[in-house]
Amino acid sequence: MIINNKIQIPQTELIFKASRSSGPGGQNVNKLNTKVAVSFDIENSGALNTEQKEIILRKLANRLTNDNRLIVESQRFRSQKANRDFAVEKLTDIIESVLRRQKTRRLTRPTRTAVEKRLKQKKIKSLLKQQRREITD
Numbered sequence: 840m841i842i843n844n845k846i847q848i849p850q851t852e853l854i855f856k857a858s859r860s861s862g863p864g865g866q867n868v869n870k871l872n873t874k875v876a877v878s879f880d881i882e883n884s885g886a887l888n889t890e891q892k893e894i895i896l897r898k899l900a901n902r903l904t905n906d907n908r909l910i911v912e913s914q915r916f917r918s919q920k921a922n923r924d925f926a927v928e929k930l931t932d933i934i935e936s937v938l939r940r941q942k943t944r945r946l947t948r949p950t951r952t953a954v955e956k957r958l959k960q961k962k963i964k965s966l967l968k969q970q971r972r973e974i975t976d
Contacts, residue, residue: 847886848886853879853927855878859871859872860872873918874912876911902933911933913926
């Protein structure tokens with residue numbers, strides 16, 4: 840399983856478990872195990888370095904089991920193979936999105952035109968409110 844050009848997780852580190860699905864499939868639902876759960880042990884993975892493991896453990900803390908396993912399930916399709924492929928794809932997307940670095944926001948200043956426009960609108964609003972006041976002599 841390829842996460843990006845630097846990270847590749849071997850299939851041997853993934854544990855697949857099939858069970859009965861509640862999704863589409865007609866009578867197959869009652870007979871075949873089409874739902875697939877993929878389990879990935881983050882702490883014991885050889886494909887990830889310690890920094891990547893720490894990032895994943897911190898950012899996905901609410902999705903992990905007590906023994907730091909990430910479990911992704913799929914029951915969208917009628918076949919076990921399609922669900923297996925989709926579950927691996929979902930797992931890949933989750934790990935990739937967590938490890939992607941966020942762009943740092945560069946501070947910007949409003950343009951001179953924007954400042955002038957804002958001040959002009961402010962002046963118009965102020966004049967409008969002044970005209971609404973009672974005239975006192």
